Amino acid sequence: MGKRPDPLPADPRVFKRYKVVRCPRCNRIQAVMAVKTFRCMFCGHRRPMREVRILYATDDPREAAEAAKAIKEAHFSRKPG
Numbered sequence: 001m002g003k004r005p006d007p008l009p010a011d012p013r014v015f016k017r018y019k020v021v022r023c024p025r026c027n028r029i030q031a032v033m034a035v036k037t038f039r040c041m042f043c044g045h046r047r048p049m050r051e052v053r054i055l056y057a058t059d060d061p062r063e064a065a066e067a068a069k070a071i072k073e074a075h076f077s078r079k080p081g
Helices: 061-076
Strands: 018-022 029-032 037-039 046-048 054-058
Touching: 018 061, 029 061, 054 061
Parallel strands: none
Antiparallel strands: 018 029, 018 054, 037 046
């Protein structure tokens, strides 16, 4: 029989309660509480958390909201060209 994949994600930040992630489909940034599966609140895309890039992780909900806001501002304030 084949070896089963490791059920635990490789990134230890996934165990923090709040994570700021970017949806792989629509690229929208959001704060989530997911541990196993990520579901985008904008486009509904689902993906295991081990396949989602965690931009920031914390146990404080306010800190997660502030981080998401700062990341969005940094991302959208870039000038084209």
